[in-house]
Amino acid sequence: MSESREGALNSRIERAMAGNRRALARLMTAVENDPTVARDVMRRVYRRTGRAHTVGVTGAPGSGKSTLVARLAAAYRAQGLTVGIVAVDPSSPYSGGALLGDRVRMSALAGDRDVFVRSMASRGSLGGLARGTRDTVRLLDAAGYQRVIIETVGAGQSEVDIVRAAHTTLVIQVPGMGDTIQTLKAGILEIADILVVNKADHPGADRAAAALEAMLDLGETTNRDAADDWRPPVLKTVASEGQGIEALVDALDRHMAYSCTLDSGRRERERARRELFEILRGDLLRQLMERVGEARIDAIIDRITAREMDPYAAADNLLSNAG
Amino acid sequence: MSESREGALNSRIERAMAGNRRALARLMTAVENDPTVARDVMRRVYRRTGRAHTVGVTGAPGSGKSTLVARLAAAYRAQGLTVGIVAVDPSSPYSGGALLGDRVRMSALAGDRDVFVRSMASRGSLGGLARGTRDTVRLLDAAGYQRVIIETVGAGQSEVDIVRAAHTTLVIQVPGMGDTIQTLKAGILEIADILVVNKADHPGADRAAAALEAMLDLGETTNRDAADDWRPPVLKTVASEGQGIEALVDALDRHMAYSCTLDSGRRERERARRELFEILRGDLLRQLMERVGEARIDAIIDRITAREMDPYAAADNLLSNAG
Numbered sequence: 001m002s003e004s005r006e007g008a009l010n011s012r013i014e015r016a017m018a019g020n021r022r023a024l025a026r027l028m029t030a031v032e033n034d035p036t037v038a039r040d041v042m043r044r045v046y047r048r049t050g051r052a053h054t055v056g057v058t059g060a061p062g063s064g065k066s067t068l069v070a071r072l073a074a075a076y077r078a079q080g081l082t083v084g085i086v087a088v089d090p091s092s093p094y095s096g097g098a099l100l101g102d103r104v105r106m107s108a109l110a111g112d113r114d115v116f117v118r119s120m121a122s123r124g125s126l127g128g129l130a131r132g133t134r135d136t137v138r139l140l141d142a143a144g145y146q147r148v149i150i151e152t153v154g155a156g157q158s159e160v161d162i163v164r165a166a167h168t169t170l171v172i173q174v175p176g177m178g179d180t181i182q183t184l185k186a187g188i189l190e191i192a193d194i195l196v197v198n199k200a201d202h203p204g205a206d207r208a209a210a211a212l213e214a215m216l217d218l219g220e221t222t223n224r225d226a227a228d229d230w231r232p233p234v235l236k237t238v239a240s241e242g243q244g245i246e247a248l249v250d251a252l253d254r255h256m257a258y259s260c261t262l263d264s265g266r267r268e269r270e271r272a273r274r275e276l277f278e279i280l281r282g283d284l285l286r287q288l289m290e291r292v293g294e295a296r297i298d299a300i301i302d303r304i305t306a307r308e309m310d311p312y313a314a315a316d317n318l319l320s321n322a323g
Numbered sequence: 324m325s326e327s328r329e330g331a332l333n334s335r336i337e338r339a340m341a342g343n344r345r346a347l348a349r350l351m352t353a354v355e356n357d358p359t360v361a362r363d364v365m366r367r368v369y370r371r372t373g374r375a376h377t378v379g380v381t382g383a384p385g386s387g388k389s390t391l392v393a394r395l396a397a398a399y400r401a402q403g404l405t406v407g408i409v410a411v412d413p414s415s416p417y418s419g420g421a422l423l424g425d426r427v428r429m430s431a432l433a434g435d436r437d438v439f440v441r442s443m444a445s446r447g448s449l450g451g452l453a454r455g456t457r458d459t460v461r462l463l464d465a466a467g468y469q470r471v472i473i474e475t476v477g478a479g480q481s482e483v484d485i486v487r488a489a490h491t492t493l494v495i496q497v498p499g500m501g502d503t504i505q506t507l508k509a510g511i512l513e514i515a516d517i518l519v520v521n522k523a524d525h526p527g528a529d530r531a532a533a534a535l536e537a538m539l540d541l542g543e544t545t546n547r548d549a550a551d552d553w554r555p556p557v558l559k560t561v562a563s564e565g566q567g568i569e570a571l572v573d574a575l576d577r578h579m580a581y582s583c584t585l586d587s588g589r590r591e592r593e594r595a596r597r598e599l600f601e602i603l604r605g606d607l608l609r610q611l612m613e614r615v616g617e618a619r620i621d622a623i624i625d626r627i628t629a630r631e632m633d634p635y636a637a638a639d640n641l642l643s644n645a646g
Binding site for chain 2: 038039042043046047049050060265268269272273275276277279280281282283284285287288297300301304305307309310311312313314315318319
């Protein structure tokens with residue numbers, strides 16, 4: 001990195017950390033778009049991180065996630081806490097930004113300088129999205145935001161990976177037993193620290209909550225980690241009306257206190273390990289590609305598509321002759 | 324691999340390829356559970372693959388995927404084609420297998436020896452699931468199943484990766500504009516070769532179909548690959564009644580014919596490249612771990628969690644001293 005570029009970056013980091021929102025936003029864009037810049041920036045801000053309480057919020061489309069997140073942010077603000085929100089929207093070229101209409105629900109918070117909302121607009125690879133999200137959360141943390149809420153769509157593995165990087169994971173359900181079973185199938189219950197039945201004014205809310213409790217009972221006898229004595233509470237909310245938000249904030253605080261004690265070290269190590277391995281996988285592949293060159297990779301891919309060589313044998317070939 | 328184990332594996336592969344269903348099922352389990360076995364098996368069967376038409380089916384929970392897949396399988400059977408179905412259910416310890424009730428809808432096909440249904444039950448890592456699914460599809464292909472349908476839940480990146488490995492990707496929508504927008508946001512429209520509005524007897528089906536067409540119009544002027552002149556058809560089905568299935572089979576055949584010509588080479592290379600890189604990433608990390616040892620990794624993770632070292636610097640450290 002040239003000296004002047006390094007100077008510009010340092011100055012931008014300084015301004016971002018000092019509360020300059022525009023500098024922070026630009027830093028996020030740079031970090032999101034360029035893994036090399038991300039490395040430089042993380043090296044400089046990492047020691048400031050680890051202070052925010054991070055909350056991952058996930059649930060199916062239509063479960064009212066964005067509304068709930070906005071309410072939660074408002075509740076934190078009412079306590080005098082600063083709030084960062086990272087909305088993970090794996091956008092398509094079709095949607096661009098024009099369709100991201102539910103961000104307007106954040107408008108009540110829009111004038112508040114102690115709330116910072118960031119949409120992860122870039123699509124890219126799974127690794128890219130998870131990496132970008134994690135680094136964005138870290139920038140908010142380093143910049144002094146005390147609560148960082150990460151909102152993700154759906155129940156795919158990438159979303160699971162993203163919310164697992166948070167201290168506390170909140171899973172939103174809506175009434176309707178079919179949906180509940182689908183969520184259970186998608187394996188998302190096991191990552192939940194707090195379960196929320198939103199739209200609890202709709203029919204079937206009590207049944208949905210009871211079903212979740214029953215599932216937790218089942219899990220306790222069969223699958224709970226013995227070291228983990230946190231039982232996810234099941235809460236009912238009507239986010240559109242602000243109902244149940246106070247109890248939710250309460251549960252989040254209790255989980256934060258819990259995870260700061262017993263559970264914290266283990267989870268923190270797991271998170272660090274996952275991230276380290278992800279970075280290593282990407283770096284190692286890049287190094288290999290540089291060594292063997294694009295032409296050789298192309299030739300190998302020709303052999304795979306011609307069915308002369310299976311993909312595993314192709315990998316062995318590249319690895320054994322890459323020195 | 325010992326000679327006797329190799330002999331047993333060869334014999335099982337032979338029986339599986341000759342139509343022994345039990346041998347095929349056991350082979351799938353072995354391949355799914357053990358990447359080393361997967362390599363051995365793929366080396367032996369790979370040259371037999373590439374004959375099946377693979378169809379990825381994705382859509383939100385409750386969109387009627389399983390019913391549609393069962394209808395599609397029945398329609399193929401009526402044409403005399405053999406059918407493999409791979410249902411990707413990232414199951415949780417909570418659900419096990421007991422809740423996977425919608426598999427019972429397959430019961431009409433259960434006695435048919437020319438239909439092979441396989442649920443991907445193991446959870447594991449994203450890479451593991453994508454790898455296992457791909458190898459399972461390959462085994463069905465090698466065993467002579469002429470159509471292989473891969474059914475996945477949701478719109479996460481992992482599901483996207485799984486369906487992208489298929490020749491033809493079918494995205495299911497249900498009436499309701501909110502859902503449509505959510506799907507667009509999730510970026511799934513861009514991977515669709517065929518769009519299906521299922522539950523088309525529900526209100527709003529025509530509006531949903533029109534909205535999808537409008538999105539495609541938008542995409543054509545801004546985002547379409549110039550080399551790619553396939554416009555995804557938008558079809559309406561009522562899978563529970565079997566309505567619209569004939570037209571769907573027709574569209575699938577047309578897309579197969581299309582992708583066998585113009586588009587095939589490019590996509591096939593992309594698929595091979597993605598898979599090769601995924602294998603390499605895993606192999607490279609394993610090699611590194613063996614070189615540096617668990618103790619050193621643990622020590623580095625301690626430094627990360629103590630904020631003495633950021634994860635990128637930790638990766639650099641491991642890579643520069645791993646020789």
